Amino acid sequence: MGSLFRASKTLKPRKYLSPFYSIKNPFDAFGLSQRFCSHSRQNSKESAPIDLSRYPIEKIRNFSIIAHVDHGKSTLADRLLELTGTIKRGHGQPQYLDKLQVERERGITVKAQTATMFHRYKLHGCNDGNINEPSTFLLNLIDTPGHVDFSYEVSRSLAACQGALLVVDAAQGVQAQTVANFYLAFESNLTIIPVINKIDQPTADPDRVKAQLKSMFDLDPSDALLTSAKTGQGLEHVLPAVIERIPPPPGSSSSPLRMLLLDSYYDEYKGVICHVAVVDGALRKGDKISSAATGQAYEVLDIGIMHPELTPTGVLLSGQVGYVVTGMRSTKEARIGDTLYHTRTTVEPLPGFKPAKHMVFSGLYPADGSDFDALNHAIERLTCNDASVSITKESSTALGLGFRCGFLGLLHMDVFHQRLEQEHEAHVISTVPTVPYIFEYSDGSKVEVQNPAALSSDPKKRVTACWEPTVIATIIIPSEYVGPVITLCSERRGQQLEYSFIDRYQQSDLVKLDILLNGKPVDAMATIVHSLKAQRVGRELVDKLKKFIDRQMFEIIIQAAIGSKVIARETISAMRKNVLAKCYGGDVTRKRKLLEKQKEGKKRMKRVGSVDIPQEAFHQLLKCMYSLLPVAAKVFMSAVFFAMHANEREFSLQPQFLMI
Numbered sequence: 001m002g003s004l005f006r007a008s009k010t011l012k013p014r015k016y017l018s019p020f021y022s023i024k025n026p027f028d029a030f031g032l033s034q035r036f037c038s039h040s041r042q043n044s045k046e047s048a049p050i051d052l053s054r055y056p057i058e059k060i061r062n063f064s065i066i067a068h069v070d071h072g073k074s075t076l077a078d079r080l081l082e083l084t085g086t087i088k089r090g091h092g093q094p095q096y097l098d099k100l101q102v103e104r105e106r107g108i109t110v111k112a113q114t115a116t117m118f119h120r121y122k123l124h125g126c127n128d129g130n131i132n133e134p135s136t137f138l139l140n141l142i143d144t145p146g147h148v149d150f151s152y153e154v155s156r157s158l159a160a161c162q163g164a165l166l167v168v169d170a171a172q173g174v175q176a177q178t179v180a181n182f183y184l185a186f187e188s189n190l191t192i193i194p195v196i197n198k199i200d201q202p203t204a205d206p207d208r209v210k211a212q213l214k215s216m217f218d219l220d221p222s223d224a225l226l227t228s229a230k231t232g233q234g235l236e237h238v239l240p241a242v243i244e245r246i247p248p249p250p251g252s253s254s255s256p257l258r259m260l261l262l263d264s265y266y267d268e269y270k271g272v273i274c275h276v277a278v279v280d281g282a283l284r285k286g287d288k289i290s291s292a293a294t295g296q297a298y299e300v301l302d303i304g305i306m307h308p309e310l311t312p313t314g315v316l317l318s319g320q321v322g323y324v325v326t327g328m329r330s331t332k333e334a335r336i337g338d339t340l341y342h343t344r345t346t347v348e349p350l351p352g353f354k355p356a357k358h359m360v361f362s363g364l365y366p367a368d369g370s371d372f373d374a375l376n377h378a379i380e381r382l383t384c385n386d387a388s389v390s391i392t393k394e395s396s397t398a399l400g401l402g403f404r405c406g407f408l409g410l411l412h413m414d415v416f417h418q419r420l421e422q423e424h425e426a427h428v429i430s431t432v433p434t435v436p437y438i439f440e441y442s443d444g445s446k447v448e449v450q451n452p453a454a455l456s457s458d459p460k461k462r463v464t465a466c467w468e469p470t471v472i473a474t475i476i477i478p479s480e481y482v483g484p485v486i487t488l489c490s491e492r493r494g495q496q497l498e499y500s501f502i503d504r505y506q507q508s509d510l511v512k513l514d515i516l517l518n519g520k521p522v523d524a525m526a527t528i529v530h531s532l533k534a535q536r537v538g539r540e541l542v543d544k545l546k547k548f549i550d551r552q553m554f555e556i557i558i559q560a561a562i563g564s565k566v567i568a569r570e571t572i573s574a575m576r577k578n579v580l581a582k583c584y585g586g587d588v589t590r591k592r593k594l595l596e597k598q599k600e601g602k603k604r605m606k607r608v609g610s611v612d613i614p615q616e617a618f619h620q621l622l623k624c625m626y627s628l629l630p631v632a633a634k635v636f637m638s639a640v641f642f643a644m645h646a647n648e649r650e651f652s653l654q655p656q657f658l659m660i
């Protein structure tokens with residue numbers, strides 16, 4: 001059985017060993033069984049039910065946290081949940097929203113998770129009656145996976161949001177999934193708030209990241225928030241930015257109900273629990289709703305929000321994100337992207353989601369051939385929570401009845417197997433993964449082959465031609481990595497289509513801009529700028545210096561000049577600071593002390609010619625120069641365009657700048 005391997009190998013935690021890893025039922029240890037029996041931790045301690053009618057649409061903000069793998073989305077989500085009191089500080093379980101056992105063992109998010117938070121904030125024009133009081137906002141946060149194999153989760157989450165926090169590691173900078181997720185959010189017309197995280201790291205370089213955000217996405221560097229989800233630094237600015245910059249959801253509470261089915265999972269007691277975004281109208285417990293996809297009608301048995309566990313509210317209003325239980329029992333009924341509406345009303349269905357594109361196919365068979373029904377049941381339950389997998393029944397002479405499954409990538413496949421085992425106790429054998437090929441036979445017929453066993457062995461039906469899928473890959477990398485990356489692609493039968501420098505040198509009209517203090521040029525302050533910008537840069541530098549150089553005993557003339565031509569000038573008038581002025585009488589020690597203090601202060605200044613420049617002036621000037629320099633001069637990147645065969649596309653790059 002050389003072509004087969006067992007998926008159910010022992011999995012070692014890769015980077016994060018949960019303290020609960022060795023516990024027999026980790027779900028209990030995490031309180032995760034709550035998720036499956038719908039008991040809210042929050043509920044049990046909360047006396048008054050949450051009244052959602054207090055949150056009209058202008059007080060709602062729906063946002064996702066998107067980023068490359070490991071840039072700190074889930075940790076940031078933890079801090080925001082703590083900040084709003086949604087979970088207790090030090091709840092003992094890092095990455096709270098990574099609820100699945102597979103997520104905890106692998107240290108990666110594979111499922112998008114929503115949590116509703118409440119936050120008091122004073123926003124101009126939005127109050128609860130008293131304009132001097134802050135009002136409470138309802139914030140729906142969706143934490144998303146970073147790995148490319150789960151980007152279907154990201155795109156679905158974004159459909160429920162009006163904004164996204166684009167988290168970038170301050171040391172690693174923009175990476176492949178930062179780019180991919182930025183474009184997902186950009187194409188969905190979301191407000192993007194850049195968050196440069198992990199600024200506590202010794203190698204953090206937020207200015208470099210700001211320059212990347214500007215050059216690659218045209219995001220204003222001054223809009224970036226600097227945070228450390230680890231130490232808490234800068235986090236106080238995140239929710240105000242969410243409330244101020246992200247618009248409330250569109251939609252109308254007076255229109256007929258239209259509700260988007262975002263996600264679902266199976267609960268042994270309640271059946272399918274649907275995560276929904278109410279686009280228009282309002283939904284109450286007991287209402288009758290219908291599915292636009294199947295036409296089937298249901299009664300709303302339970303309804304509420306994730307705060308952060310299921311918390312019944314009896315109602316969901318326009319703009320809100322929550323859950324509904326309707327008695328649906330399978331994925332055939334709960335179709336992700338479906339529109340749910342009040343039975344007997346007529347509405348235009350919402351656009352839904354693009355179907356998932358399966359990249360890898362593999363056969364799944366019960367380890368014990370007689371367990372087909374149990375595997376069927378487990379797959380049915382799991383696909384309820386992972387709509388991106390395609391399932392068709394197939395049979396093998398060696399393995400009996402099984403399924404051919406389509407996945408978004410190899411990691412997705414691996415995670416699906418692990419979840420089948422851990423969450424549904426299904427033991428499976430999987431066949432070697434393959435991409436779909438197209439074969440043409442001598443009788444003129446063409447077939448897509450996802451399973452090598454399906455290839456015809458009939459001598460009258462010879463293969464006359466075959467095709468394999470290809471992806472067009474754009475690889476963006478620092479120029480020094482181009483050589484090894486081209487070799488790597490060529491080794492995998494990649495065909496180079498194009499190669500270009502993103503930031504390439506061009507002939508330009510550059511001038512040296514000198515800064516002169518009392519006629520003497522200060523070499524450390526000289527800069528090279530484009531002639532068109534020289535006047536503006538010179539003026540800004542001179543103004544900045546005037547602000548930070550104290551008046552001295554003589555007049556100071558600050559000039560910006562190109563060669564002998566002065567283009568900006570400021571004067572700081574003279575003064576004589578007599579530190580002994582208030583020192584009446586003849587106390588010599590006191591006078592000496594004051595003079596020594598003055599001398600000490602002077603030591604911290606840099607003397608340029610006759611002028612003392614405080615360190616702060618140098619810092620400010622450098623900052624100003626940095627922001628005025630052309631961004632392209634700071635990052636040298638190249639783009640290599642490749643046509644890669646789909647089954648050869650997975651390889652890792654250091655640094656990971658691969659976009660496929």
Ligand SMILES: Nc1nc2c(ncn2[C@@H]2O[C@H](COP(=O)(O)OP(=O)(O)OP(=O)(O)O)[C@@H](O)[C@H]2O)c(=O)[nH]1
Nearest residue numbers: 069070071072073074075108109146198228229230
């Ligand atoms: N030094 C430092 N480490 C951080 C910070 N934020 C997160 N981390 C660490 O970075 C690692 C990854 O954090 P996660 O929150 O799991 O990252 P993620 O983006 O959610 O990861 P995926 O969901 O797998 O894409 C963890 O070890 C965190 O403890 C930070 O601000 N500073």
